[in-house]
Amino acid sequence: MHGKMRAGAAALTFLRSSASSSLFRVSSRSLHSPAFATVTAADISASQPAEVRNLVQGEWKASSSWNWIVDPLNGEHFIKVADVQETEIKPFVDSLHKCPKYGLHNPFRSPERYILYGDITTKAAHILAQPEVSDFFARLIQRVSPKSYMQAQGEVYVTQKFLENFSGDQVRFLARSFSVPGNHLGQQSHGFRWPYGPVAIITPFNFPLEIPLLQLMGALYMGNKPILKVDSKVSIVMEQMLRLLHSCGLPKEDVDFINSDGKAMNKLLMEAKPSMTLFTGSSRVAEKLALDLKGRIKLEDAGFDWKILGPDVQEVDYISWVCDQDAYACSGQKCSAQSILFAHENWSSSGLLSKMKFLAERRKLEDLTIGPVLTVTTESMLEHIDKLLQIPGSKLLFGGRPLENHSIPNIYGALKPTALFVPLSEIMKEKNFQLVTKEIFGPFQIITEYKHDQLPIVLDACERMHAHLTAAVEVIGKSVNGTTYAGMRARTTGAPQNHWFGPAGDPRGAGIGTPEAIKLVWSCHREIIYDVGPDQMVYLLKQKLRASRCAQIFSDINSDGDVGIACSSPIKR
Incomplete structure (x- = not known):
């Protein structure tokens, strides 16, 4: 028995000793975890189990039962997850139903939210680039999805670079539109990227940070209201990342976060009827969901x-x-x-x-x-x-x-x-x-x-x-x-x-990580044709001419005193 324990114990010792050299020199969470964090990766154990809650309608909540996650290195119960039962899905269903089909923002409604998400992303990229925060997430990933530190740190690095890529105005650039001349004076067609509104994201265990965060941010950038379900074995990683995002200004009501088994999540999807669901995982589950959701789904399933x-x-x-x-x-x-x-x-x-x-x-x-x-x-x-x-x-x-x-x-x-x-x-x-x-x-x-x-x-x-x-x-x-x-x-x-990373040859195929992937997965095309007719077009041209004349007058006046009078004077026909 002692021989059997050696390698697993050595791996745990390796995790803890490596952590102690940088972020976790003592076990006090308040002193040696980032300000947003509620756990310390090195301390999570059967004697100090971590706790994962759900987020719905802006509040972190427990549930009637807890799902104990076993330590993949020694089999001990080391994380308890608030497990939403089929009878407890109503708040999540109601939350999605509150989101209109036209989304939380779109090119005509609340466009300032594109700027908000650019700012949130800028702050998150800056925080995740800090060595102690990057190390925190790498160690947390190792605890729940054991991989080498280089692999775990690489996942954090890619995630941080993604956030850098979509900082500032890059979010609004995702919603860039185009126009095409019409058939006659006063007609013009415009193409817009339009959100789906209420959406769902389901992601697997193998990349606990990169896959859910990149898809979540893409959904939010385009104006959707997502509910996020990560494999409960590793969901503690995204719970901590959501807390980081909240500290960067993410409105708590914009994202719901659920832990449940497959049956409860399937029932939620059937009742909430999200306009689009992104599923990353096994081909078997992917095909079942494609039927259940009547094709309203994007897939990044298994690959040989x-x-x-x-x-x-x-x-x-x-x-x-x-x-x-x-x-x-x-x-x-x-x-x-x-x-x-x-x-x-x-x-x-x-x-x-x-x-x-x-x-x-x-x-x-x-x-x-x-x-x-x-x-x-x-x-x-x-x-x-x-x-x-x-x-x-x-x-x-x-x-x-x-x-x-x-x-x-x-x-x-x-x-x-x-x-x-x-x-x-x-x-x-x-x-x-x-x-x-x-x-x-x-x-x-x-x-x-x-x-x-x-x-x-x-x-x-x-x-x-x-x-x-x-x-x-x-x-x-x-x-x-x-x-x-x-x-x-x-x-x-x-x-x-x-x-781009994702499959090809399947119209349901999803991508991740690039502007093309975000626009494909998290928005649809909406065409708006303006047809105002010649008379209204003449009127609009006159209005534009008036504005142009006012601007010229303004530039010629040294003082502000007569600007209002000058601009209100009629234009001779």
Whole structure:
């Protein structure tokens, strides 16, 4: 038992000792957490459990029951979440119903709110850039979704840069309109970006800060009233971020925040009928919601993501490092994680696989470069491996065994970074294809090899795959993946704030992080045609001429005394 506890205890000790070197030198929250915070990441434990509440109609509230979250490193109850039951959803439904279809703001109504959100974003970007605040969120992410500090800090960095990108006037620029001349004098058409009004956001566990915050701010920028549901296992991160935003001037009534199980949230959506719902998560739930919500949904669901290495062998050390990062960073729990690697036969003698094996085996639980898998158990991953090994010619390249000396609870997975080789000819067989391309949301990938004349077969395999989220690929014209990296430095897990990230080939596909993504997901097009007729047009031109004459008179007068009289004088026809 003591051996079993060693790695998990070491990981917790690592988190706490690392934290103590910067932000958390003593355990007093009031002294060593940011002013907005209600927790200290290093102190959260079974003896000092944290508490997460719901936000509705501007007030933080508890509920009739609490959902205890287990520590993914040792299985102890360490966070209690106010769990909204199906009988308690009415305040949330009422809150969404209060928001009109035309939103909280739009180009004609309360346009000053575009400026307000530019100011809020500026302040939030400044606060999140402070080392102690950035470290606070990185440590909090590590506690609930264990990943290396570099990965957690990278998530905070991308989030902070996103906020910088949409500071100041950038929010109002998202609502930029256009006009087109009409058919006759007095007619003109104008296109506007229009909010949906009441909307819902549902996000997963693997990026507790980046995904929910970027989608939430996009919804708010365009004038919507969102209700936000984050996976309860990690929702403490966004609860703390909402408190930061409130300290920056975010009106508390603008966002509702709910913790509940899937049934309660589904009932809320059915009763509140939000005009649009953004869902990031599993394909199975995504398809159910698409039916339940009658298509009023945008999806960023799971991806079986692929990488193709062409015939030119170069930079083997770098390529092996990128493959390791793409497949096993965050223990493979990225929707963009490398699921399958197609390597040209020229790479077989390059030492690529041995280098990947070496890098994978360096990962350890103590520094969270490998860690708990929060949605797939060890048993189910091993069962999947056994099924794949029944395919003729398949073999285990490395991994394939549970982590050792840990205290990760059985409800989660604990697997060493794993790679299996499956021959391309076997992958393409109908009886094997679905099994080989089944996404395992953990530290697992398929590797195969192709000859030069087999590239069309590789592309056919990519065409047959269901999810088209990310790819690293040499052939662009024959693929549809939404986020595609091409070239020697290509990767599958690039999701920074400076380019679109999301699937393609599906009209329901959602993007994140860019002006194009925000406008696509969180606004619709509204066309307003002005047709005032020639007579009114002449009148308007006269009014414009009068204003122009007044401005000229004003510029010619040295004193202000006669300006009112001069401007009120009639214009001769």
